[in-house]
Amino acid sequence: MSERFTKGMARNIYYGGGVFFMLLFIGLTFDTVRAIPERENRDMLTASVASGKHIWEENNCVGCHSLLGEGAYFAPELGNVFPRRGMGNEQIFHAYFKAWMQAMPTNAPGRRQMPQFNLTDEQLHDLAEFLIWTSRIDTNNWPPNIEG
Amino acid sequence: MKYSTQAVAKPYFIFAMILFVGQVLFGVILGAQYIIGDFLFPEIPFNVARMVHTNLLIVWLLFGFMGATYYMIPEECQTELHSPKLAWIQFWVFAAAGVLTILGYLLLPYARLAELTGNALWPTMGREFLEQPTITKLGIVVVCLGFLYNIGMTMLKGRKTVVNIVLFTGLVLLAVFFLFAFYNPKSLVMDKYFWWWVVHLWVEGVWELILGAILAFVLIKTTGVDREVIEKWLYLIIAMALISGILGTGDHYFFIGAPEYWLWIGSVFSAIEPLPFFMMMVFAFSMVNRRRREHPNKAAVTWALGCTVMAFLGAGVWGFLHTLAPVNYYTHGTQLTAAHGHLAFYGAYVMIVLCIISYAWPIMQGREANSPRAQSMEVLSCWVMSIAMLLITFLLTAAGVVQIWLQRLPESGQALSYMATQDALMTIYWMRLICGIAFGVGVFMYLYSFVVAIRTKDQAPLLQAATR
Numbered sequence: 001m002s003e004r005f006t007k008g009m010a011r012n013i014y015y016g017g018g019v020f021f022m023l024l025f026i027g028l029t030f031d032t033v034r035a036i037p038e039r040e041n042r043d044m045l046t047a048s049v050a051s052g053k054h055i056w057e058e059n060n061c062v063g064c065h066s067l068l069g070e071g072a073y074f075a076p077e078l079g080n081v082f083p084r085r086g087m088g089n090e091q092i093f094h095a096y097f098k099a100w101m102q103a104m105p106t107n108a109p110g111r112r113q114m115p116q117f118n119l120t121d122e123q124l125h126d127l128a129e130f131l132i133w134t135s136r137i138d139t140n141n142w143p144p145n146i147e148g
Numbered sequence: 149m150k151y152s153t154q155a156v157a158k159p160y161f162i163f164a165m166i167l168f169v170g171q172v173l174f175g176v177i178l179g180a181q182y183i184i185g186d187f188l189f190p191e192i193p194f195n196v197a198r199m200v201h202t203n204l205l206i207v208w209l210l211f212g213f214m215g216a217t218y219y220m221i222p223e224e225c226q227t228e229l230h231s232p233k234l235a236w237i238q239f240w241v242f243a244a245a246g247v248l249t250i251l252g253y254l255l256l257p258y259a260r261l262a263e264l265t266g267n268a269l270w271p272t273m274g275r276e277f278l279e280q281p282t283i284t285k286l287g288i289v290v291v292c293l294g295f296l297y298n299i300g301m302t303m304l305k306g307r308k309t310v311v312n313i314v315l316f317t318g319l320v321l322l323a324v325f326f327l328f329a330f331y332n333p334k335s336l337v338m339d340k341y342f343w344w345w346v347v348h349l350w351v352e353g354v355w356e357l358i359l360g361a362i363l364a365f366v367l368i369k370t371t372g373v374d375r376e377v378i379e380k381w382l383y384l385i386i387a388m389a390l391i392s393g394i395l396g397t398g399d400h401y402f403f404i405g406a407p408e409y410w411l412w413i414g415s416v417f418s419a420i421e422p423l424p425f426f427m428m429m430v431f432a433f434s435m436v437n438r439r440r441r442e443h444p445n446k447a448a449v450t451w452a453l454g455c456t457v458m459a460f461l462g463a464g465v466w467g468f469l470h471t472l473a474p475v476n477y478y479t480h481g482t483q484l485t486a487a488h489g490h491l492a493f494y495g496a497y498v499m500i501v502l503c504i505i506s507y508a509w510p511i512m513q514g515r516e517a518n519s520p521r522a523q524s525m526e527v528l529s530c531w532v533m534s535i536a537m538l539l540i541t542f543l544l545t546a547a548g549v550v551q552i553w554l555q556r557l558p559e560s561g562q563a564l565s566y567m568a569t570q571d572a573l574m575t576i577y578w579m580r581l582i583c584g585i586a587f588g589v590g591v592f593m594y595l596y597s598f599v600v601a602i603r604t605k606d607q608a609p610l611l612q613a614a615t616r
Contacts, residue, residue, distance in 0.1 A: 005380075006380070007310075007376060007379055007380040007383060010380050010383035010384045010387065011310075011383045013383070013384070013387040013391075014383045014384075014386055014387035014390070017387050017390055017391040018387070018390040018391070018394070021390060021391055021394040021395055022390075022394055024394075024395065025394050025395055025397065028395075028409075028413070029341075031407070032341065032401075032406050032407055032410075033338070033341075035406075035407045036335065036337050036338060036341070036405060036406070037335075039337070039405050039406075039407070040335060040336070040337045040405050042335065045334060045335060049334075050334040053334060053336060053339075054271060056274065057262075057271065057273055057274025057275065057332075058258070058259045058262045058263075058267065058271075058273065058274055059258060059259050059274070060195050060199070060258040060273075060274050060279060061274075062274065062275065062276050063194070063195025063196070063198050063199055063258075063276075063279070064193075064194050064195045064198075066481045067336070068336075068340065068403060068404050068405070069403055069404075069480040069481030070276065070340065070404070070481065071276055071481070072194070072195065072198055072276070073481060073482065073483060073485070073486060074181070074182070074194045074195075074198075075566075076565075076566035076567065077481065077566065105186075105189070105190070107186075109186065110184055110185055110186060111185045111186065112181070112185030112186070112194070112567075112570075113185060113186045113189045113190070113193070115189075115190055115193050115257075117259065130336075134336055137336070137337060137404075137405040138405060139403045139404065139405055140402060140403055140408055140411065142402070142403035142477060142480065143403075143480075143556070144477060144478060144556050144557070145555075145556065145558065145559060145560040145563045146560035146561075146563070147555050147556075147560070147563045147564065147565050147566055147569075148566065
């Protein structure tokens with residue numbers, strides 16, 4: 001068996017398999033990239049939403065929170081915080097979000113703390129817009145329930 | 149040491165170990181913060197400790213891979229390294245950039261670090277594992293290019309073996325895929341899609357080529373089994389790694405906004421991903437069983453065998469447990485994810501770096517292996533670390549299961565909130581912290597084995613002038 005199955009054959013499986021599946025992956029990527037704009041409501045990705053994503057990154061929110069299940073697991077999932085805390089109402093969510101962020105840290109002894117990020121009203125508005133937009137991405141029905 | 153330029157691996161290995169200690173220290177801090185939520189707040193908030201912990205891990209593993217390469221390449225190519233001076237300069241540049249970045253994380257609020265380092269000009273910060281300022285990322289690219297140049301020039305003038313070609317391929321592709329860290333679009337979905345081209349295609353892709361090459365090298369040296377046999381196995385293992393792992397990227401595309409066909413493609417292909425790790429286990433054990441020599445470095449062989457077992461468990465088994473889309477729907481982003489991540493990284497990559505250090509360091513010090521006493525301490529540290537990590541994994545798995553039971557499975561209205569669920573996990577988190585401290589004890593035992601080795605060097609087997 002080992003005389004008939006040579007190192008050269010193994011090498012060919014590696015090169016051939018690697019190249020084949022990479023090409024297939026690239027092909028599927030083209031299709032995915034084509035499909036994403038509709039799934040994420042790209043037409044609703046306003047300058048405010050884009051700015052909100054920058055603020056999310058500059059403050060490393062993902063260092064404690066998860067977003068669409070990815071990130072850290074120290075604080076709640078925020079991909080669906082709009083339905084959870086805003087009940088799907090943008091005005092309510094904006095008001096809640098601003099009050100919450102301005103009240104941090106809670107300083108409750110022993111409780112996990114969020115820093116005060118000193119964001120301006122405009123930044124808070126943009127970050128909330130980003131989270132609202134994110135909650136509308138078609139994630140194949142994830143998360144399973146409102147708690148995220 | 150056959151080639152004097154192999155010694156350039158030493159500073160890389162030393163710095164890797166220093167960063168490893170730092171990583172574990174911050175790991176213990178994080179474990180404490182899970183329990184005492186405001187521990188070290190506001191001086192070191194959780195997210196800062198976390199980015200220090202994860203970035204130190206990745207960077208020490210990179211230093212380890214570079215050290216491994218500097219040791220392996222001259223010997224495999226049968227020629228001296230092209231430029232040891234360049235290797236030393238790059239060491240200091242990479243080390244300085246790394247230290248400055250970690251200090252940046254610790255001493256400045258993250259938004260301020262972003263502002264100071266000009267993130268607004270080219271925003272790449274603020275993504276998990278890619279928290280580094282853009283200028284640090286550019287520095288990493290420069291260091292990698294110089295490193296690949298140095299290794300490439302050495303390979304050009306020397307013998308090409310399967311081991312060195314696979315290692316070099318893995319390293320080149322590591323650098324290529326890192327470039328996706330510079331792509332940060334406005335679309336969160338596009339951002340996430342290509343973020344995995346760095347993370348998955350690294351650790352479930354090209355890093356497996358590096359792992360396989362290092363494992364093959366150590367097995368060739370310690371077992372004396374014919375290179376032809378070992379290299380054929382290596383090709384088969386990495387073939388399966390790429391055949392399963394490339395489309396296996398899809399197991400990260402279930403719930404981030406990508407199309408539904410990924411639920412199927414990701415599930416099927418990632419389910420095959422344990423196979424190369426299973427093959428590595430069979431490979432290592434059968435080569436050691438078929439060995440033609442009794443190499444005095446039993447510790448290195450222990451790390452090699454242990455690595456394949458722990459990698460199979462962590463990456464293979466624990467990965468499989470949560471990779472199928474219907475399961476992942478409930479487990480996505482829970483403590484189960486953390487369980488898999490810790491065992492997989494430790495088993496596959498921490499252990500293979502410790503393996504090559506175990507093999508190469510005594511030789512660079514003029515001994516074939518350390519004394520029996522030093523090796524005993526080292527092997528004991530391997531067991532302590534491995535058992536501690538297994539326990540951490542079991543505990544986080546239990547935490548994940550409870551979390552899923554309370555927070556994910558019930559309908560809205562019945563499900564417990566995230567914070568209330570975390571309160572329910574406190575006992576498990578306490579036990580995890582104790583195991584994390586035990587792991588730290590293992591790290592110190594490991595470092596102490598080097599002290600024992602120095603003290604007992606007269607009892608060490610001498611360097612063989614064997615044909616390699």
